Amino acid sequence: MIVPIEGFSKLTKEEKIDWVVEQYTQDSKSAKALLKRYLNADSTVQKLHDEFIENTITNYYLPLGIAPNFLINDKLYAIPMAIEESSVVAAASKASKFWLKRGGFKTTIIGTEKIGQVHFIYKGGFKKLNSFFKTIKPKLFSETTAITSNMKKRGGGISDIKLIDKTAKLDHYYQLHCSFETKDAMGANFINTCLEQFATTLKAEALLYTPFEEHEKNIEIVMSILSNYVPNCLVRAEVSCPIAELSPDINKANAFATKMVQAVQIAKIEPYRAVTHNKGIMNGIDAVILATGNDFRAVEAGVHAYASRNGSYASLTDAAINNGVFKFWIQLPLALGTVGGLTSLHPLVKLALEILQKPSAKELMQIVAVAGLAQNFAALRSLVTTGIQKGHMKMHLLNILNQLGATQEEKNTLTHHFKNNAATHNAVVQAFNNLRKQ
Ligand code: MEV
DSSP states (O other): OOOOOSSGGGSOHHHHHHHHHHHHOSOHHHHHHHHHHTSOSSHHHHHHHHTTSSSOOSOOOOOEEEEEEEEETTEEEEEEEEOOOTTHHHHHHHHHHHHHTTTOBEEEEOOOOEEEEEEEEOOSOHHHHHHHHHHHHHHHHHTTHHHHHHHHHTTOEEEEEEEEEOTTTSTTEEEEEEEEEOTTBOOHHHHHHHHHHHHHHHHHHHHHOTTSOHHHHOOEEEEEEEESOOTTSEEEEEEEEEGGGSOSSHHHHHHHHHHHHHHHHHHHHOHHHHHHHHHHHHHHHHHHHHHTTOOHHHHHHHHHHHHTTTSSOOOSEEEEEETTEEEEEEEEEOOOOSBSGGGGTOHHHHHHHHHTTSOOHHHHHHHHHHHHHHHHHHHHHHHHTTOHHHHHHHHHHHHHHHHHTOOHHHHHHHHHHTTSSOOOHHHHHHHHHHHHHO
């Protein structure tokens, strides 16, 4: 019988492994061997990984791939992508190659504003609270000078603090809605530290504010936390070319451009499609975010909120045909960092950033937006022409063959066979069995 464990985090790694394999696995010897096989032989690297989180028992690998030939604002990038899905890197590479010959990707940063909030309860009227806020606002800034000094040297800091009345939606609920510039840092720690200081100042100053009556002096801080919704930390990426350049056959080129626009229009008005459409975009985005040590959960949450900003979940990309020119673009919020966090710790993250030519956070936003746009272009291109399965199954073929335990020779034979045959799961299994029979 499995019983709860006390003090698991205090056990050594060896003890943790022993406990988990004995309690929860059928074959504890092989489970233990597997966990050990994935540990890094270099103890310094392993220690680093052990210390990223609590209760590390091994490492969890994802492939790191490269999508080359991305021409972004006339500069060539090879984009590192960490992802398990078979066709993502191949699709990105195809899209980069396609647009390389057509002027590449153009990007712009629309804004870099980060947001954080102090949520609090005040049992009095807004007018008096607002006068109090105006009085203490300089103090909110001055009492964070020790926290902000380094960020200020880099050109960042607290941009503004606003008092917001939310009582129409929740009784007695107000907030300090704060904006920040965090330059090359994602800024989560900086923002949260500032917010917690704002909360301390707010509470302490309320106790001393004489116009407040006794019950008004007790401001209750509920929480202080950054927001992962950053609609003004925004980047845009686009590609465009004359329709005639989309295909050597002008009829095909016209049909393709029209269908691409229709596909985007559908994802703009139909949430069921929009979710899958945007999932494909996130295939590219998350892979670069992971490779560069950024927080993909933060980006996911913010991006999907942005996709719903007009009241209905919709496509992040857009497409249009004007005067014979096909244009395809994306606009999305991305709060990223190229300093701090994992960026200076994880050896592969450091290398990924080096491969990207040590980008600033703004440059990384542009690269990531391009990865999302390229991924969507590749997905829609397949969807509106051959269908997605042909390319996807080709890439997935090796996974199926690995599941079947194919040897390298069998893999070579069957990969060759499926160059000209539809690689459905059944067809692969059958071809494999036939080959074994021979
Ligand atoms: C699969 O991971 C992503 C796609 O479904 C995206 C799309 O449908 O646009 C192919």
